[in-house]
Amino acid sequence: MAPMQPLGRERCLELLASVPVGRVVFTLRALPAIRPVNHLLDGETIIIRSSLGASLPSTATERGGAVVAYEADMIDVEARTGWTVVVTGTARLILDPARQTRYEQLLRPWVDEPMNCIIGIDCDLVTGYELGAGR
Amino acid sequence: MAPMQPLGRERCLELLASVPVGRVVFTLRALPAIRPVNHLLDGETIIIRSSLGASLPSTATERGGAVVAYEADMIDVEARTGWTVVVTGTARLILDPARQTRYEQLLRPWVDEPMNCIIGIDCDLVTGYELGAGR
Incomplete structure (x- = not known):
């Protein structure tokens, strides 16, 4: 068994x-929901493009809205080493045209679904662990 | 961009x-929470060992309790191919001693945290997609 080492916010x-x-975690019709998406990090905001805007509560305006979790990990199943990071924060629709254009250029969807919104997730709470550290 | 192909339940x-x-998704103090865990599939029940029993609502008895999501994926970030599967179902504490012993033998924790409970997740709702299929 491997030790689990907590990681600092910057790391x-x-x-x-x-x-x-990564994977965005939210609540959909009172049930937990999760979807893999591609992302970029702009400062301390996670940027994703998605069709899930329609699923986020209608309160998800530019000023704020749903609290979501965002998880990424890299786990080597053979070596049983790796890391996992979970961010919890408010998801905001990005409606500023200049930011929209910039993110649309930087972040291309991986699938040919309508990606009709750009969402920023504030990195309010950041936790992470390294698995198998120090072995 | 790659097409996204829905997958059947059996697949x-x-x-x-x-x-x-995979990753278990649940609600913790009214916030979305997610943790990577190792699992096995016993028929149509996902078995995980975890210390998260304490986090699941106290209603999570042998008869049922919290509805959780469970996600696994395999994504090749270079080729942009892969798959993702999401199961939504009731999480039950497994308290039957024979099943406990069997799962404890079959499913070894990857980390040296106290794994004081075994949880079965019913595969009530199963969805999945293949990414980049048919290219």
Whole structure:
């Protein structure tokens, strides 16, 4: 069995920025929901494009809205080493045209579904663990 | 951009069983929470060992309790191919001693945290997608 080592906020955000894909966790019709998406990190805001805007509560305006979790990990199942980072924060629709254009250029959808909204997730609470550290 | 192809229930469960690790999604103090765990599939029940029993509502008895989501995926970030499976179902504490012993033998924790409970997640709702299928 491997020890689990907590990671500091900065290291967590570095790791998150080092991978292109994570999973957004939200509540949909009172049930827990999760979807893999590709992301980029702009400062301390996670940017995703998605069709899930329609699923987020209608309260998800530019000023704030639903609290979501965002998770990324990199786990080597053979070696049983790796890391996981979880961010909890408010998801906001990004409606500013300049930011929309910039993110649309930087963040291309991986699938040919309508990606009709850009969402920023504030990194309010950041936790992470390294698995198998120090072995 | 790659097409996203929905997968049938049987194929989803096959894929889920083919990997050792997934992510359990639940509600903790009214916030969305997610943790990577290792799992096994016993018929149509996902078995996980975890210390999260304490976090699940106290209603999570043998008869049922919290509705959780369980996600696994395998994504090739270079090729942008892969799959994701999401199960939504009731999480039950497994208290039957014979099943406890069996699962404790079959499912070894990857980390040296106290794994004081065994949880079964019913595969009530199963959805999955293949990414980049048919390219």
